[in-house]
Amino acid sequence: MSFRPLPILFINLGGEMLYILDQRLRAQNIPGDKSKKVMNDIISTMFNQRFMENLFRPQEIYSKKGMRTVFDRLAHASIMRLNTASMDKLYDLMTMALKYQISLCLRPSDILLVTLNHLDAIRAFVEDSVPIRNQVEAVFRMVIKTYGSLSMGEFQLIRQTLLEFFQDIHIRVSIFLKDKVQNSNGRFVLPVAGAVPYGAEIPGSIRYYDDCGKMIKTTEFPCGSKYQASLREGSFETKGDRVIKLGTNMYSAVRPTDTTVSNPAQKSTMASSAEEATANPNPMVKAELNLLAHLMGAVDNKKGKSDFRVNMFNTDEEEEQFGASRPPPDMYDFKVINIDASKIQKSDELNRIMGDLSIPESSGSSSKGDDLLELMDSAS
Incomplete structure (x- = not known):
């Protein structure tokens, strides 16, 4: 911006x-x-x-x-x-x-x-x-x-x-x-x-230069459209x-x-x-x-x-x-609907998956909980 x-x-x-x-x-x-x-x-x-x-x-x-x-x-x-x-x-x-x-x-x-x-x-x-x-x-x-x-x-x-x-x-x-x-x-x-930008060249040419910067040859290729030079700046x-x-x-x-x-x-x-x-x-x-x-x-x-x-x-x-x-x-004027995910009852299958994702407590560290939502909250 x-x-x-x-x-x-x-x-x-x-x-x-x-x-x-x-x-x-x-x-x-x-x-x-x-x-x-x-x-x-x-x-x-x-x-x-x-x-x-x-x-x-x-x-x-x-x-x-x-x-x-x-x-x-x-x-x-x-x-x-x-x-x-x-x-x-x-x-x-x-x-x-x-x-x-x-x-x-x-x-x-x-x-x-x-x-x-x-x-x-x-x-x-x-x-x-x-x-x-x-x-x-x-x-x-x-x-x-x-x-x-x-x-x-x-x-x-x-x-x-x-x-x-x-x-x-x-x-x-x-x-x-x-x-x-x-x-x-x-x-x-x-x-x-149509017209190309003022001062620009019409596309369709490839120039080849040697190590000294001297142009050695030029080849043409079809550019797919017809272009022309701009007659005036800003037109x-x-x-x-x-x-x-x-x-x-x-x-x-x-x-x-x-x-x-x-x-x-x-x-x-x-x-x-x-x-x-x-x-x-x-x-x-x-x-x-x-x-x-x-x-x-x-x-x-x-x-x-x-x-x-x-x-x-x-x-x-x-x-x-x-x-x-x-x-x-x-x-x-749109209505905003707020959804509190904490009040949604978890199914047995979801509880089982979350249990598999639990992180065991390491020695000398406090427990972060077994709930995946709590883990994501703490990460954020």
Whole structure:
């Protein structure tokens, strides 16, 4: 486990959230001044200097429930309001988009490029606001200072920690389904061919060297797939002359952003994974949430008639179907049954076996008993 992935996770999830909110604000024809205020308030709170300094301290990654709570509060750091179903859908889209991007990183260090692309897009949202833009640029420098000199092994550990965070989350997203990069069970279709990591050689050659290090011959072998060199660092797909970069806004084109669930069992798996790791929560999470709540205090005091609601669904029927597909909150409250093995009557056969396993007392030593359970207890 790495103690460095939390800022990367937070910044990239925040970038995806801003992409989605920008698309929904435009789709619902929200006036430009209100849309700008929503984006400015959220970005200003997200990149608050004190909050970022606490976030960049080496620490364990938050639990899924803790991270969801952070973004729930962050999304409401303005005059915009989301109901529970819309917030659930927003977070589903955020997590699946980032999971897909991390899965497509050809090199572990490409995670840094994904983060920088998100920061560039976020800075473009607040180009007209100099103070907020300076906040984003300060975080940009923090990212470079923290991650710019890490080795490939450290980036691999960060990538592994992030993938563990997204493990067992398989939510179907219509954009991914239409692009055929996601199966009907919610799992991504990852390419086994195509571009190799930037600067890497295309596989299929074996070189032989002599004792002096001079290459004496080269042989070729079939590698089973077609590979090509990456045109640019941080790109993962090429369509004609257009290079698609990880971390860019996939909602720039107006497309539906539905999330669907294949079956209740699958949703049960996703919801249970969302509750995973909450038994031993990170003590820093509470402090971060309290800090975030304090930073949003000025915004909360200004709530009034200017508040408006943003809906992540196109119709009320779609929202009702989404809400009905989610399991009830108490579905995962399991009962614990305690069994006291000491009160179970032992059979004659079991007593005979235990008698055969008894250890005779040695001279000068106290008896440890003939019961196998006592022997195991003493060993432990």
